[in-house]
Amino acid sequence: MHNEQYRHVDREAVIESIDIESLEKLSENQKPPKTRRSLRERLDHLKKNVQGTLLIKSQEALNARQVLIKIHGEARNSWSKTTESASTNSDGSTSTTTSTTYYDSTIEILSGESRVWGVCVGKSEIPAGELRLDFSFNLPPNCLSTFHSFDGKILYSVKAEVDTGRWNFNKTTTSEFTVVKPCDLSLNPKLLAAHRAEKSHNIGIPLFRKGNVTLTATISKIGFVPNETLNINLIVNNASKRKVDMLEISLEGKQELLAFEFGKKQYSIEDGFQNEKARFDERKISSKHHGKMKCAISVQPHCTESLAIPFEIPCVPSSFECAISRLFYVLNVSIRSKETLNSSTSCQLPIVIGDIGFEKVGEYDPPPVYAEKPKMKPAS
Structure with a gap:
C-alpha cells in the first residue's frame, strides 16, 4: 500500500x-x-x-x-x-x-x-x-x-x-x-548448476617472490535468496614459502548503467542488457560490498588444505537487467599471508539473487532447513 x-x-x-x-x-x-x-x-x-x-x-x-x-x-x-581544455592565445596567455x-x-x-x-x-x-x-x-x-x-x-x-x-x-x-516484481529462481534451471573458479598467484614482491598459491572455489549452485546459507568449498594449494593465514569473503553488488550522447536509441522492455560497446555511448559502473566476512585459516608452506566455509546471503535487492541498466552480484573469495607483501589471491563466482528460491518437486515440500553456521575463529 x-x-x-x-x-x-x-x-x-x-x-x-x-x-x-x-x-x-x-x-x-x-x-x-x-x-x-x-x-x-x-x-x-x-x-x-x-x-x-x-x-x-x-x-x-x-x-x-x-x-x-x-x-x-x-x-x-x-x-x-x-x-x-586549455589553449594558448596569440599574446601568450592561457584560456580554458x-x-x-x-x-x-x-x-x-x-x-x-x-x-x-x-x-x-x-x-x-x-x-x-x-x-x-x-x-x-x-x-x-x-x-x-x-x-x-x-x-x-x-x-x-x-x-x-x-x-x-x-x-x-x-x-x-x-x-x-512502488512495484516489486517477485524474482523466481526456479524458472531458470541453469541457476542450479555448480560453478568453479580458480586463481593462481606468485606471492611476494618482484625479485623476492615466495612461490605460487592456488585458490580453487566451488559452489553447488548460482541462484540464492537472502538469508540462505551458501556453502563454499575451497582448496588452497600453498606451494610458497609462507603460511596462508587469512580468508576474506564478500558479496559484491554491481550496478551498470548505459546512456547515449546523441539521440535516444530505441529499446523495448524485452531487450537484454547491451554488453557490446556502441558509438556515442557512456557507461557507469558502481559497486558495493555486502556481508563482509574475515576469518583466520592455517595452510602451511608446501601443503594443500580443503575448507568448507558457510556464508549467509545478506538482505540485498534481487538481480535484474534491462537494455540500459542491470544489477548483478559476484562472490569474492580471497586468501592472503600476513608474512609477506603482495600475497592476496582472489577469485570471483557469479551469484544471482532472487525472492523465491528453489523448491522440491513431487510433493511440493517446503525448502530444506539449512544447517547452523559453524563458528569461525576470529581473525588475529
Missing part, C-alpha cells in the same frame, strides 16, 4: 489524494509460498490490475468535462560530463574552455490513460463536497521492479487530471507507486 497526499490549493476544488493498492508488491517479511502451485498463483498477480482511489474535495460545484487517470512507467538513465556533454537513455515500460468520470464532449458538474473515484489498471507481466540510484531510476506514477475544458484551469496531482 502506497498512501500519500498531494494538495493543490484552489478556490474551486482540491484533488486531495491518490491511494494505490499494488497487488504485486511483496512485503519484506513475507515468506515465499511453500508450494509450486501457490507460487504460480502469486506470480499471476503481475498480470492482474492495480487498484486505486482518487479523492476530490470541492467547496462548491465545479464545471468539468471529465476526470482522467494517466499511468506511466519508465526506466531512465541521465547524467552529464564536464571537460576542460569548458564543455558539457549530456547522456540519456529511456525505456518506456507502460503508458496509458482512462476516463473515470464525465464525458469528453460537453460539460457537467462535480458536486460540492467529497467525490471518491475508484480506478484500476493492468501492469505488464514483464515489468521491472522500482529502482533508485543517483544516475538511474525505474519509476512508476499515476497522474489524475480534472479536465475543465480550459487547460490552464485544469486540476492535477501525481503520485508515485
Whole structure:
C-alpha cells in the first residue's frame, strides 16, 4: 500500500489524494509460498490490475468535462560530463574552455490513460463536497521492479487530471507507486548448476617472490535468496614459502548503467542488457560490498588444505537487467599471508539473487532447513 497526499490549493476544488493498492508488491517479511502451485498463483498477480482511489474535495460545484487517470512507467538513465581544455592565445596567455556533454537513455515500460468520470464532449458538474473515484489498471507481466540510484531510476506514477475544458484551469496531482516484481529462481534451471573458479598467484614482491598459491572455489549452485546459507568449498594449494593465514569473503553488488550522447536509441522492455560497446555511448559502473566476512585459516608452506566455509546471503535487492541498466552480484573469495607483501589471491563466482528460491518437486515440500553456521575463529 502506497498512501500519500498531494494538495493543490484552489478556490474551486482540491484533488486531495491518490491511494494505490499494488497487488504485486511483496512485503519484506513475507515468506515465499511453500508450494509450486501457490507460487504460480502469486506470480499471476503481475498480470492482474492495480487498484486505486482518487479523492476530490470541492467547496462548491465545479464545471468539468471529465476526470482522467494517466499511468506511466519508465526506466531512465541521465547524467552529464564536464571537460576542460586549455589553449594558448596569440599574446601568450592561457584560456580554458569548458564543455558539457549530456547522456540519456529511456525505456518506456507502460503508458496509458482512462476516463473515470464525465464525458469528453460537453460539460457537467462535480458536486460540492467529497467525490471518491475508484480506478484500476493492468501492469505488464514483464515489468521491472522500482529502482533508485543517483544516475538511474525505474519509476512508476499515476497522474489524475480534472479536465475543465480550459487547460490552464485544469486540476492535477501525481503520485508515485512502488512495484516489486517477485524474482523466481526456479524458472531458470541453469541457476542450479555448480560453478568453479580458480586463481593462481606468485606471492611476494618482484625479485623476492615466495612461490605460487592456488585458490580453487566451488559452489553447488548460482541462484540464492537472502538469508540462505551458501556453502563454499575451497582448496588452497600453498606451494610458497609462507603460511596462508587469512580468508576474506564478500558479496559484491554491481550496478551498470548505459546512456547515449546523441539521440535516444530505441529499446523495448524485452531487450537484454547491451554488453557490446556502441558509438556515442557512456557507461557507469558502481559497486558495493555486502556481508563482509574475515576469518583466520592455517595452510602451511608446501601443503594443500580443503575448507568448507558457510556464508549467509545478506538482505540485498534481487538481480535484474534491462537494455540500459542491470544489477548483478559476484562472490569474492580471497586468501592472503600476513608474512609477506603482495600475497592476496582472489577469485570471483557469479551469484544471482532472487525472492523465491528453489523448491522440491513431487510433493511440493517446503525448502530444506539449512544447517547452523559453524563458528569461525576470529581473525588475529
